[in-house]
Amino acid sequence: MKKYIIYTGILLAGLxxxxxxxxxxxxxETSHNHDAITEDSQMWTCSMHxxxxxxxxxxxxxxxxxxxxxxxxxxGLLANQFKLTENAMALANIxxxxxxxxxxxxxNGLTLSGKVMINADETAIQPAHFxxxxxxxxxxSLGEKVNKGQAVAKIYSPELIAAQQELITAYKLKASxxxxxxxxxxxxxxxxxxxxQLDEVLKTGQxxxxxxxYSHVSGVVTDIAVSDGAHIMDGKPIFKVSNxxxxxxxxxxxxxxxxxxxxxxxxxxxTKAYPDQVFNAKVSxxxxxxxxxxxxxxxxxxxxxxxxxxxxxxxxxxxIAASQPEKTQIIVPASAVLWTGKRSVVYIKSNPSEPVFExxxxxxxxxxxxxxxxxxxxxxxxxxxxxxxxxxxxxAQLQGKKSMMNKSGGKTTTGHExxxxxxxxxxxxxxxxxxxSEFQAELKxxxxxxxSVKDALIxxxxxxxxxxxxxxxxxxxxxxxxxxxxxxxRKKGELFINPLKRDGKLLxxxxxxxxxxxxxxxxxxxxxxxxxxxxxxxxxxxxxCPMANNNNxxxxxxxxxxxxxxxxxxxxxxxxxxxxxxx
Numbered sequence: 160m161k162k163y164i165i166y167t168g169i170l171l172a173g174l175x176x177x178x179x180x181x182x183x184x185x186x187x188e189t190s191h192n193h194d195a196i197t198e199d200s201q202m203w204t205c206s207m208h209x210x211x212x213x214x215x216x217x218x219x220x221x222x223x224x225x226x227x228x229x230x231x232x233x234x235g236l237l238a239n240q241f242k243l244t245e246n247a248m249a250l251a252n253i254x255x256x257x258x259x260x261x262x263x264x265x266x267n268g269l270t271l272s273g274k275v276m277i278n279a280d281e282t283a284i285q286p287a288h289f290x291x292x293x294x295x296x297x298x299x300s301l302g303e304k305v306n307k308g309q310a311v312a313k314i315y316s317p318e319l320i321a322a323q324q325e326l327i328t329a330y331k332l333k334a335s336x337x338x339x340x341x342x343x344x345x346x347x348x349x350x351x352x353x354x355x356q357l358d359e360v361l362k363t364g365q366x367x368x369x370x371x372x373y374s375h376v377s378g379v380v381t382d383i384a385v386s387d388g389a390h391i392m393d394g395k396p397i398f399k400v401s402n403x404x405x406x407x408x409x410x411x412x413x414x415x416x417x418x419x420x421x422x423x424x425x426x427x428x429x430t431k432a433y434p435d436q437v438f439n440a441k442v443s444x445x446x447x448x449x450x451x452x453x454x455x456x457x458x459x460x461x462x463x464x465x466x467x468x469x470x471x472x473x474x475x476x477x478x479i480a481a482s483q484p485e486k487t488q489i490i491v492p493a494s495a496v497l498w499t500g501k502r503s504v505v506y507i508k509s510n511p512s513e514p515v516f517e518x519x520x521x522x523x524x525x526x527x528x529x530x531x532x533x534x535x536x537x538x539x540x541x542x543x544x545x546x547x548x549x550x551x552x553x554x555a556q557l558q559g560k561k562s563m564m565n566k567s568g569g570k571t572t573t574g575h576e577x578x579x580x581x582x583x584x585x586x587x588x589x590x591x592x593x594x595x596s597e598f599q600a601e602l603k604x605x606x607x608x609x610x611s612v613k614d615a616l617i618x619x620x621x622x623x624x625x626x627x628x629x630x631x632x633x634x635x636x637x638x639x640x641x642x643x644x645x646x647x648x649r650k651k652g653e654l655f656i657n658p659l660k661r662d663g664k665l666l667x668x669x670x671x672x673x674x675x676x677x678x679x680x681x682x683x684x685x686x687x688x689x690x691x692x693x694x695x696x697x698x699x700x701x702x703x704c705p706m707a708n709n710n711n712x713x714x715x716x717x718x719x720x721x722x723x724x725x726x727x728x729x730x731x732x733x734x735x736x737x738x739x740x741x742x
Contacts, residue, residue, distance in 0.1 A: 171363055197705050203226035203227065204226060213226060222598050225250065227250045227251055227550075239560055240560070241515070242515045248514050251547045252544065252546060253544060253550060253667050255543060255545060256492070256545045257541070258541050259539060262332060265344060269416065269419060270478050271411065271412060271479070272474070272478070272632075272667065274406050274409035274475065275472060275475055276407040277406065277407070278401065278406050281405060282378075282399060283397045283399070284376070284398075285340040285375070285399075285400065286395060287391040288349070288351045288395075289314075289398055291390070292387075292391070293312050293387055297309075297311050297386065298374075298383065300380065302380075304379055304380075305379075305398075305400055308375075310371050311372050313369050315369045316368055316370065319367075325343055326343045326344070326360065326361070327361070327366070333630045338533055345480070376404075378401050378402045379401030383397075384397060403471075404464055405464055408464050408469075409458070409461040411455040412456050412458070413454060413455055414455065415531075416560070419447060420442060422443065423441055423464060425440075426439075426477045427477075427478045428462060430473060430475045430476070431625070432468075432655060440461065443459050451561070452636070452637060457713050458556060469624070474626070489532070489537045492530055494529075494545055495545045496521075496531055498523070503520070504521065505519050505544070506519070507543050508542040518562060519537065519543075519561070591691070592651065592693060594643060594644075594648055594694075595719065597639075598643060599693060601638045601639060604634050604696055606640075606699070608631040610717070610718060612666070612675075615627050616728065617723050617732070618728070621675070624675055625642055625669075632663040632664055632666070632667045651693075662685070666678035667680060676707075679726075680707070683714050683715045686716060690741055699716055699717070700720050700741075701715075701739040702715050702716045702724075702736065707726035
């Protein structure tokens with residue numbers, strides 16, 4: 160028994176000595192191996208296509224952009240916070256700024272885009288007053304000036320031939336039956352047939368086979384409804400005239416800007432046709448009904464049109480001085496805001512000394528120039544992301560944090576887990592959503608308008624690129640999102656179309672071709688993503704120039720594989736290469 164106790168003691172002492180000698184080393188080795196595994200498991204993703212996850216650096220298989228490090232975890236953070244590396248911040252060009260009120264906003268005021276229209280209140284119609292056939296039309300050209308009393312058409316009317324015979328008979332019985340004569344005469348007056356034409360019939364006793372219609376309105380002809388040989392009916396229009404001494408300027412006001420306007424408000428109107436002139440006017444009408452497709456209302460201004468300076472169809476801009484924001488009101492750049500439907504979010508930098516971010520839902524007020532008023536959700540002094548917001552949102556989705564499309568957080572299933580090294584064509588097949596051909600046709604209309612902007616930038620024609628930019632914005636705003644029938648398709652549609660509207664508006668409002676090219680880059684990126692997901696039933700080439708965007712590279716779309724660079728024009732027309740073919 161005594162020996163057993165001694166052996167047991169020796170065994171315990173040996174175990175204790177072994178743990179003292181090798182226990183720490185083993186722990187160190189285990190820790191080292193864990194660190195090695197962590198270091199080797201660094202994943203890389205694309206800032207524009209966050210569903211791409213690859214184990215090593217390289218190019219995105221969809222767009223060709225350089226992959227950035229993907230953060231998978233971080234310690235010491237709150238549940239909805241996430242952290243990026245400094246390398247990822249630099250590669251994605253993430254920029255932040257401290258929010259607050261700004262004097263710059265008040266200087267810029269509000270700028271609206273609009274078009275000159277005919278003043279409908281000064282429009283009149285010349286109708287036919289009896290049935291017949293036009294033997295000769297004297298008013299044949301749009302834009303022709305018509306004066307009251309001017310002959311406009313020669314008419315053959317069986318109805319008037321029969322009435323003339325009745326008039327001649329009644330005229331002979333005038334002395335005995337004066338009331339009959341007056342009744343027949345009144346009939347002709349109602350047909351606007353009187354004066355010399357009728358006197359000739361009574362004097363000669365001969366029936367006229369045709370009568371001349373004289374205009375009872377004055378103005379510029381804006382529409383002609385008939386032609387020689389056409390049949391006319393009582394009350395139907397022959398032509399329409401407008402008084403162009405005044406015209407309307409109709410402006411589109413976005414839903415979140417409505418509260419900034421009121422009837423009688425001063426507005427300054429400018430147009431590229433007269434760049435050195437400013438026309439002062441007042442708001443005369445604000446449409447009470449919202450256009451549900453464009454989310455805008457029409458604001459109307461009546462302009463005096465001396466010497467016919469304003470031509471219907473001409474593009475104009477309206478500038479209204481912004482009211483002084485309240486001291487407690489927050490102003491943020493439009494580039495900082497992500498929004499889908501009624502929901503608007505920004506990303507706030509939680510730690511001023513480290514790249515730690517989290518999403519904040521905010522309530523927007525009016526848009527003032529390139530800024531938004533924030534009614535709720537932010538405080539003065541908050542630091543928010545103002546450039547690279549979509550990249551930050553992608554990082555939040557990858558790390559399972561709250562994001563624009565994921566209110567509650569949690570890891571998002573992308574459908575690409577464990578599938579690295581996909582080809583572009585294989586990936587396109589996996590992300591393409593089945594949508595109606597009608598929606599694809601509307602997306603193709605936007606693409607065609609985009610191509611027109613691209614061609615104008617290649618030719619370095621600022622006036623043409625501005626005109627085509629306004630047309631592109633109109634096509635984007637008119638797209639019918641109701642054609643997307645599934646929730647997934649609608650969410651993805653909003654993810655692409657909303658930024659397209661924002662950057663399309665900035666492009667259309669740009670004052671220099673350099674600014675246009677900056678926003679063209681953003682439009683290109685979002686339109687390319689939309690076409691990848693929804694398709695347009697046409698082969699599209701994605702070109703890439705590594706020297707555009709301050710040597711950070713930029714994409715553009717084309718229907719041809721021939722490289723013509725819209726970012727540099729003649730300076731470097733052939734700089735670029737085809738990176739992807741979208742079918």
